[in-house]
Amino acid sequence: MISLLQVQDLHVAYISGAGKVSPALEGVSFDVLPGETLGVLGESGSGKSTLALALVRLLPGNAEIQKGAIQFEGQDLLRARPRALERVRGARIGLVFQEPSLALHPTIRIGKQVSDVLAAHEAASRAARHQKTLQLLREVFPADASRIADSYPHQLSGGQQQRVLIAQAIACGPSLIIADEPTASLDPTTQQEILELFRMLREKFNLSLILITHNPPLLAGLADRVLVLYAGKVVEIGPTEQVLGSPQHPYTHALMQSVPPGLDEPAKDRKSRLRVIPGEAPNLAVLMNGCRFESRCTDRMEQCAEREPPAVAMSEVHAVSCFKYGE
């Protein structure tokens, strides 16, 4: 199967006013197949939001893509002209941001904001856009699409606002949706509703989905594959059951250990203290030779501090960057 999106050796760094370079992503490579859902897992500062913005070239002015290639539907987005990027964003790649209340314009009605997406890409008449907007809103609000269309963002709940963003993202029939922490600001029930909506839309429109989160359980049952990001590097990538079920990299392992047990587990397990990973994520502005996780790793070896571990293929689909494997 030909991949829809192929990211190769992507390097992104933030450059401070004084010219200090802090790398945010180093040598990130992965691909997304048509119709596939890729979960990107990482703690704050691991570079997951930078990755989302870099894919559509929306990084802030102080960020710089140093090298790499992003092949999407036959064009390299890193070498595309601004005009060409505007035609990709929204039309071929839909974006869903993490704070829906801030991502909508406060004084423009919802319907107008959705139809503006259509207007940006399609030369349809006003009436046709109007029809299509209502149709889109019905996808995410089966019951009261026209009332929502007449509302202002402040009249909607967080979950409703997130649904509007999703309607905007799917408006022009994209092949890929990038959702950056789409449920971070929502309560657990609404989170499940939004994930259910993603699941439904993915089937209906045959979408590929990149779902970025810090919360492993969200990916279970939704993502086909999981990419684990730590300090700007891919430490593990593979099928969801394998990565979350039997994590191979010490970081993924530690991460899964720190997930709070679910309510369905015995009460005595819940009483015990939540496990945490000791230490903190490294400061990326300081140059490092070895593995990024070395200082916090329980399985560290001598060579870990000296050179970077290469990616080792555990199977055809599962790769881990750790010296524990290979050789």
Added chain:
Amino acid sequence: MIQLSGWKRWLLAIVVLHGIVACAGFFAPYDPTEQDREHPYLPPMRIHLVDTQGHFHFRPFFYAEQLRVGSFDQFEEHSQQAIPLRFFVTGARYDLLGLLPFRTHLFGAEASRVYLLGSDAYGRDQLSRILYGGQISLLAGMLGAGLTLLIGVLIGATAGYLGGWRDGLLMRVAELFMALPWLYLLFALRAFLPLSVSPVQAFFLIILVIGAVGWARPARLVRGVVLSARERDFVRAARGFGATDSYLLRRHILPETSSVILTQAAILVPQFVLAEMTLSFLGLGVPEPVPSWGSLLASLQQYSVLVSYWWMYLPALAIVPFFLGYLGLASALQQDAGTEKIVRTAGGSRW
């Protein structure tokens, strides 16, 4: 009664004041250039309802004025000659709002000229000259403010939106303009341009001159608003769905500058009216016989006028209600800026 709140009340006051000046031809009894050499520096006339015999008249009247015996500039009322004030009289031809030819004036008199606010050295009616002069001064102020805002918004939005070295360069130029002593810059600019020009040319020269110097402050304010607006999440989200720069500027960024622009406009108009008056006062404005508030005050440069004829100060008083109106509007707009109004459109879908 329509309930008007805040800035709308001030706006209404300003519109009424401007309406009076715009229809100067109707409210002024005479043509501003029409001379009456028999009555130079005539003080404002008294309007009476009761005559010297103590009889009450429903129609207001005034007495004809004549030179006091043995004096060359002292006038006295001629008690035998009561002249009734008439309303909606036919008089000098004028073009209402520059378009419609009219002859009807709000008031006037048949036998003699009435000078409600006195006359100047050539016996021209001061009231008519103040009203007509307001047209020049206010129009110059408004067009100058418009030009300044246009330049300011263009430069400010460019600097704020593009950022980087272009922002730095434009803002350094703006700082330079703010540091310049603007009055002397006006002199220099005006001196650079030809001195003897027709009134129309002079008028547009003034607008160009005052419009070109004041752009720095609005530009900086607009830049600040644009700078914060373009970093908003919904602007980035709009970029995420493929919005173009022109869409972002039109829909998301420039609308946020509207309250700053309106407030600046209300502050700049009186400032530029004053600038026009300063230039005209110094003889660099619209030349005689066309009146403007500044050139009307220019006669005060003569010491004898300054000390003898108090009614020649009146043009300076005329600007007071205008300035109060504009400054009131500016502060009301500033208070209102935070509370964005949601406009409902009637019928159909609302978006």
